[in-house]
Amino acid sequence: MYDFAPDPTLSRAELHAELHAAADAITSGEPDGIANMANVAALIWQFMPDLNWAGFYRTIGNELVLGPFCGKPACIRIAWGKGVCGTAAALGATQLVEDVHAFPGHIACDAQSRSELVVPIMRDGAVIAVIDLDSPLPARFNGEDAAGIERLAALLSTRI
Numbered sequence: 001m002y003d004f005a006p007d008p009t010l011s012r013a014e015l016h017a018e019l020h021a022a023a024d025a026i027t028s029g030e031p032d033g034i035a036n037m038a039n040v041a042a043l044i045w046q047f048m049p050d051l052n053w054a055g056f057y058r059t060i061g062n063e064l065v066l067g068p069f070c071g072k073p074a075c076i077r078i079a080w081g082k083g084v085c086g087t088a089a090a091l092g093a094t095q096l097v098e099d100v101h102a103f104p105g106h107i108a109c110d111a112q113s114r115s116e117l118v119v120p121i122m123r124d125g126a127v128i129a130v131i132d133l134d135s136p137l138p139a140r141f142n143g144e145d146a147a148g149i150e151r152l153a154a155l156l157s158t159r160i
């Protein structure tokens with residue numbers, strides 16, 4: 001059993017530092033990428049409040065395919081360049097969306113979602129997956145969250 005108990009009084013930066021340390025510990029030495037994505041999705045879900053979806057889409061051919069996640073069942077395949085996830089993958093750049101209704105082409109997998117953060121995971125210059133976080137709160141994510149999840153994506157580059 002792994003029992004990571006985030007302290008609710010932590011600042012956002014501290015919370016991301018703790019999430020990173022937990023993700024490092026739980027994936028260290030484990031070669032199976034699916035297992036690592038599953039555990040990291042669960043850690044994000046546990047550490048970050050006010051999420052309704054947290055997980056991975058993997059690059060397979062010219063589309064993104066659903067990977068391990070926490071939340072409601074979601075769209076399985078997203079074409080490169082489509083939606084927030086496909087845009088992050090096509091641009092190789094983080095997408096921080098304060099209001100998903102204002103994002104042209106946003107794909108609503110859960111009608112509750114109001115804001116979204118998508119961070120690409122790169123390996124050898126290619127986007128191999130994205131981390132997708134959704135919240136039912138508008139503007140749930142800020143630059144500290146983007147920076148924290150980008151550090152997590154860098155850690156996972158060789159572990160998924």
Ligand code: SME
Pocket residue numbers: 053074075078082083084085086105106107108109110113116132134
């Ligand atoms: N909203 C995403 C689709 C994935 S779900 O949120 C889990 C998008 O627009 O790419």
